[in-house]
Amino acid sequence: MIDSLQQAFIEETKELLAELEITLLAVEDAPTDSELIAKLFRALHTIKGSSSMFGFDDIALFTHDIETAYDLIRNGKLGVTKHIIDLTLLARDEISNMLVNTGSHTNINEENTKKIIESFREIVSGYNKTEKKQTKDAVELQSSSNNKSSEKHHHFHIRFIPGKDLFLTGTNPLMLIDELREMGSMVLSAHFDKTPDFIMLNPEECYCYWNIFLKTTKTLDDLQDVFIFVADNSELTFENISNEIPKDFEIDFTKLQNIISQNAQNNTNDFRSILKEYFSVQKQEMQSEINAPKKQAQASNGHSEADSVSSIRVSSEKLDELVNLVGELVTIQATLSQVAISNNNNDMISISEEVERITWSLRDSALNIRMLPIGSTFSKFKRLVRDLSNELGKEVELSTDGAATELDKTVIEKLNDPLIHIIRNSIDHGVEAPEERIRVGKSSMGKVHLSASQSGGNVLIKIIDDGAGLNKEAIREKAIKSGIISETTEMNDTELYSLIFAPGFSTAKKVTSVSGRGVGMDVVRRAIEGLRGSVQVSSELGKGTVITLKLPLTLAIIDGLLVKIESDHYVLPLSSIEECIELSEEDIKKAHGRHIVNIRGKIIPYISLREIFSIKTNRPKIEQVVIAKINNHQVGFVVDQVFGQHQTVLKSLGKYYKNVEGISGATILGDGTVALILDINKLTENEEIIENNF
Amino acid sequence: MSNSVLNETKQYLTFKLSDEVFGVDVAQVREILDYIKITKVPQTPDFMCGVINLRGSVVPVVDMNLKFGMNLTERTVNTCIVVVEVKLGDETAVLGALVDSVQEVFEIEPQNIEPAPRIGTKLNTEFIKGMGKREEKFIILLDIDKVFSSEELEIVQSSGNFKSNEINSAK
Numbered sequence: 081m082i083d084s085l086q087q088a089f090i091e092e093t094k095e096l097l098a099e100l101e102i103t104l105l106a107v108e109d110a111p112t113d114s115e116l117i118a119k120l121f122r123a124l125h126t127i128k129g130s131s132s133m134f135g136f137d138d139i140a141l142f143t144h145d146i147e148t149a150y151d152l153i154r155n156g157k158l159g160v161t162k163h164i165i166d167l168t169l170l171a172r173d174e175i176s177n178m179l180v181n182t183g184s185h186t187n188i189n190e191e192n193t194k195k196i197i198e199s200f201r202e203i204v205s206g207y208n209k210t211e212k213k214q215t216k217d218a219v220e221l222q223s224s225s226n227n228k229s230s231e232k233h234h235h236f237h238i239r240f241i242p243g244k245d246l247f248l249t250g251t252n253p254l255m256l257i258d259e260l261r262e263m264g265s266m267v268l269s270a271h272f273d274k275t276p277d278f279i280m281l282n283p284e285e286c287y288c289y290w291n292i293f294l295k296t297t298k299t300l301d302d303l304q305d306v307f308i309f310v311a312d313n314s315e316l317t318f319e320n321i322s323n324e325i326p327k328d329f330e331i332d333f334t335k336l337q338n339i340i341s342q343n344a345q346n347n348t349n350d351f352r353s354i355l356k357e358y359f360s361v362q363k364q365e366m367q368s369e370i371n372a373p374k375k376q377a378q379a380s381n382g383h384s385e386a387d388s389v390s391s392i393r394v395s396s397e398k399l400d401e402l403v404n405l406v407g408e409l410v411t412i413q414a415t416l417s418q419v420a421i422s423n424n425n426n427d428m429i430s431i432s433e434e435v436e437r438i439t440w441s442l443r444d445s446a447l448n449i450r451m452l453p454i455g456s457t458f459s460k461f462k463r464l465v466r467d468l469s470n471e472l473g474k475e476v477e478l479s480t481d482g483a484a485t486e487l488d489k490t491v492i493e494k495l496n497d498p499l500i501h502i503i504r505n506s507i508d509h510g511v512e513a514p515e516e517r518i519r520v521g522k523s524s525m526g527k528v529h530l531s532a533s534q535s536g537g538n539v540l541i542k543i544i545d546d547g548a549g550l551n552k553e554a555i556r557e558k559a560i561k562s563g564i565i566s567e568t569t570e571m572n573d574t575e576l577y578s579l580i581f582a583p584g585f586s587t588a589k590k591v592t593s594v595s596g597r598g599v600g601m602d603v604v605r606r607a608i609e610g611l612r613g614s615v616q617v618s619s620e621l622g623k624g625t626v627i628t629l630k631l632p633l634t635l636a637i638i639d640g641l642l643v644k645i646e647s648d649h650y651v652l653p654l655s656s657i658e659e660c661i662e663l664s665e666e667d668i669k670k671a672h673g674r675h676i677v678n679i680r681g682k683i684i685p686y687i688s689l690r691e692i693f694s695i696k697t698n699r700p701k702i703e704q705v706v707i708a709k710i711n712n713h714q715v716g717f718v719v720d721q722v723f724g725q726h727q728t729v730l731k732s733l734g735k736y737y738k739n740v741e742g743i744s745g746a747t748i749l750g751d752g753t754v755a756l757i758l759d760i761n762k763l764t765e766n767e768e769i770i771e772n773n774f
Numbered sequence: 775m776s777n778s779v780l781n782e783t784k785q786y787l788t789f790k791l792s793d794e795v796f797g798v799d800v801a802q803v804r805e806i807l808d809y810i811k812i813t814k815v816p817q818t819p820d821f822m823c824g825v826i827n828l829r830g831s832v833v834p835v836v837d838m839n840l841k842f843g844m845n846l847t848e849r850t851v852n853t854c855i856v857v858v859e860v861k862l863g864d865e866t867a868v869l870g871a872l873v874d875s876v877q878e879v880f881e882i883e884p885q886n887i888e889p890a891p892r893i894g895t896k897l898n899t900e901f902i903k904g905m906g907k908r909e910e911k912f913i914i915l916l917d918i919d920k921v922f923s924s925e926e927l928e929i930v931q932s933s934g935n936f937k938s939n940e941i942n943s944a945k
C-alpha cells in the first residue's frame with residue numbers, strides 16, 4: 081500500500097519531471113543559459129533527495145549519476161551537447177517509469193537503466209580525464225594568478241536564520257551545520273536573542289540562529305546545496321570573505337572559536353566585527369593591502385518569494401463537489417428570482433437580485449478554479465515534436481503562443497490525445513522531408529505552430545504547419561475510392577477538407593508507425609465533438625494547413641436554448657444554433673410532407689423531435705424550427721415553442737440512462753423540473769443512418 | 775442468494791403494487807417522496823418513467839407496476855416515489871421506485887421468512903429474497919439490488935435501440 085506521503089512524493093516528482101523536460105528542451109535552444117542549467121540541477125537534486133527520503137532508492141541511485149554530470153555542467157566544466165540532452169530525456173522517462181511501477185519491478189527495463197547510467201558515467205569520467213590534464217596545464221597559471229583551483233580555500237561567512245516553522249518540516253538544523261562542518265574548518269556562533277520569554281515560548285518553533293565562519297575547498301554552490309531543502313523558508317546569507325583574510329594566513333580555529341564564544345553578543349554584526357577585527361589585526365601585522373570589494377551572494381530566498389505565488393493543492397473531487405454545489409445554488413437562485421417576481425414584493429425582489437449577483441460571481445470564481453492554462457499541454461508537445469521529427473528524419477520546429485489561455489481542467493485532459501493526433505499528422509503528412517522543402521524553396525526547417533486564444537465563450541486552438549498542404553484532388557479521389565462520396569458529389573473546399581475526418585480515411589501513401597492508418601482524424605473529430613467543440617480545416621496546397629479547434633470554456637455550465645415539446649422542456653446547446661424560424665402547417669404542405677424548409681432560398685432539412693421522441697399528441701398549428709450548424713451543414717430541429725437563452729448547469733443522467741442516444745444530460749429548471757439536454761450531433765447522425773436504410 | 779441475510783431480524787418498508795404487498799430492506803431506502811413531475815427520457819422502455827429532480831440531483835424513476843408486468847401505475851393521492859440506494863457493481867446508484875402506496879415499516883424475524891417458491895409468483899425468483907409472513911399474509915421481500923441490476927440495465931439499453939428501429943420500420 082502506498083501511503084499518502086508517498087503519494088504526495090509521486091505527484092511532486094511527476095511535476096518535477098515535467099519541469100525537467102521543459103527545461104531540458106529549453107536548454108537545448110540555449111545551452112549556455114546558466115539559470116536554466118541551475119534549474120535542471122535543482123530539479124534533479126530534489127528528485128534524488130526526496131526519493132531517497134521516501135524509500136525510492138532505485139530512483140535516488142539512478143539520479144545520482146545524472147546529477148554528477150549536471151554538477152560538472154553547472155560549474156561550466158562540461159558543455160551541454162545534444163547527446164547529453166538525449167540521454168537526460170531518456171533518463172527522465174526512465175525515472176517516470178520507475179515511479180509508476182513502484183514495487184513491481186517487472187516493467188522496469190534494468191538493461192536500459194544500466195545503459196543510461198553507464199553513459200552518464202562515461203561522460204563524467206571522460207571529463208575527469210581531461211580535467212586531470214587541464215589541471216596539469218593549469219598549474220603554472222595558478223601559481224601566478226591564484227585563481228580557479230579546485231584546491232583553493234574559500235572563506236565564507238554564513239548566516240543561517242531558520243524559519244520559525246523549520247521543525248514542522250522535520251528538519252534538524254544541527255544536521256545541516258554538521259554537514260557544513262564536514263566540508264572544512266569552521267567557527268560557529270549560535271544566537272538566542274530571538275527566543276521569547278518562557279511563557280511565550282512555543283517549543284515547536286525554532287528561535288535559534290547561527291553565524292558560521294567556514295574555511296573550505298568547496299564552492300558556494302556546494303554550500304547552498306546543503307540548505308536546499310530549507311532555503312525557501314529560511315533567511316540565508318552566504319558571503320565570501322576570502323578577500324578580508326590576509327594571504328597565507330593560517331587561522332587558528334580554536335583560538336578564534338574561543339574569542340567568538342567569549343565576545344559574541346547575540347547578533348550578526350558582532351560576529352562580523354569580531355571576525356573583521358581578528359583578521360584586520362592580523363592584516364596590520366602582516367602589512368598587507370586591502371583588496372577588491374567583497375562578493376556577496378544572496379541565497380535563493382529572495383527569488384523564491386517571487387516564484388511561489390502561494391498556492392495549495394486540492395484534490396479534483398473536492399473541486400467537482402464545489403462546482404456541483406454552485407450548480408445547485410444557481411438552480412435554487414433561479415427559483416428564488418421566479419418566486420420573488422411572481423410575488424411582486426419589492427423587498428424580496430431586491431434581495432433576490434442581490435443573491436443573483438453574488439451567485440453569478442460565485443459561479444464564475446468556482447469555475448475559474450478549475451481553469452488551467454493550456455501551456456502545460458503545449459510544453460508536452462515540444463518533446464513529441466522533437467522525438468517524432470528525429471524518427472521521421474525531418475526537421476521541425478514547434479512554436480506556441482497563447483499558452484496562458486485558460487480552459488477547464490477536464491477539457492485540457494481530454495484535449496491531449498486529439499492534439500497529439502493532429503500534430504503527428506502535421507509532421508508526418510504535412511511537413512515535407514528537408515530535401516523536398518529545399519527543392520520547393522522553403523527553409524529546410526519545417527514549422528508547426530500551436531496557438532490558443534479565447535473568443536467569447538470559446539477557446540480557439542490552431543495547429544498551423546507550413547508543409548505541403550492538403551491535396552484536394554487526392555482527397556476527392558480517395559473519398560470516391562473508399563465510397564465516402566460518389567463521383568458526382570459536388571463539394572466546396574470546406575466540405576472537401578472535412579472529409580479527412582471521415583472514418584477510414586487516409587491519403588498518406590505509406591503507413592508509418594505514426595500515421596497513415598486512417599483512424600486518427602475521425603477519432604479527433606469524435607473527441608472534440610465529445611467536448612462540444614468543432615474542428616475546421618483550411619489549407620493551401622504547397623503552403624500549409626491550418627486546423628482550428630473550437631472548444632467551450634467549460635463543461636460544467638453551458639449556454640443553452642430552452643425549448644418545449646408538449647409539456648416537456650429541452651435544452652439545445654446554443655453555441656451551434658444559428659436562428660429560429662416558424663413552421664406552419666402550410667409550409668409542411670408545400671414541401672409535400674418532406675422534412676425540408678426553404679429559408680431565404682436555401683433548402684434546409686429538419687428533424688421533427690416529436691416524431692423521434694414518439695410524442696403522439698397533436699402538433700400545434702405553428703411549430704418552431706431551430707436551425708443549427710452540424711458539421712458545416714444546417715439542420716433544423718422542430719419544437720413546439722422556443723423560450724430563449726438559458727444558463728444550463730449540466731447534470732449527468734446517471735448510469736441507468738447512460739446508453740440513451742441523443743440526450744447528453746439533464747438540467748434543472750427554475751421551477752424545479754428536469755429538462756433534458758439534446759445531443760444534436762448524435763440525433764442528426766442517427767437520423768442519417770435511419771434515412772439511409774430506406 | 776445468501777441465506778445469512780435472512781438470519782437476522784431486519785426492518786422492512788412495505789409498499790403496495792395493485793393489491794399485492796412488497797417489502798424492501800429499510801437500510802436501502804433513502805426517503806419517500808410524494809409524486810412529483812417526472813420528465814420522460816425519450817427512446818427508453820415504458821417502465822423507465824424518466825427522471826426527477828431530487829434536491830439538485832437528477833434521479834431516474836422506475837414504474838414498479840410496469841417493471842413487474844402489471845398495469846401502468848395510476849396516479850392517486852397515495853402514489854409515492856420510494857428513493858432507494860442500489861449497489862451497481864462497486865458503486866451505489868440512487869433510484870426512485872414509483873409505487874401505488876407506501877404501507878409501513880416493521881420487523882420480521884428470520885423464522886417468519888420462507889424461501890421464495892420456484893414458481894407461482896409470476897416474478898423472476900432472482901428478484902425475491904424471501905416470503906415474509908405477517909398476520910397470515912405474505913409479503914414478497916424484494917432484493918432490489920437484483921431488480922435494478924446491471925443486467926436489467928442492459929434491457930434498458932437494448933429496448934432503447936429497439937425503439938429507434940421501431941421508428942425506422944414505422945416510417
